Amino acid sequence: MKKNIGQTDRTIRLAVAGLLVLCGIWLHLWFLSVIALALVVTGFTGICPVYLPFKIDTNKDGED
16 A cells, blocks of 8 residues: 655644643543544554545655
């Protein structure tokens, strides 16, 4: 499967995931950690299934 997430998108996803985990722990909201997990997985794999039907590709020039 072709990667559709660029480096900037990955960095933002991982930063937001960290914030969601901290907020989830502080506010005792477990579902924020579930959302954070999805962001971490897509950030590390470089593939976002939500982008596929909309043909969104933030991976400029095929960078990996």
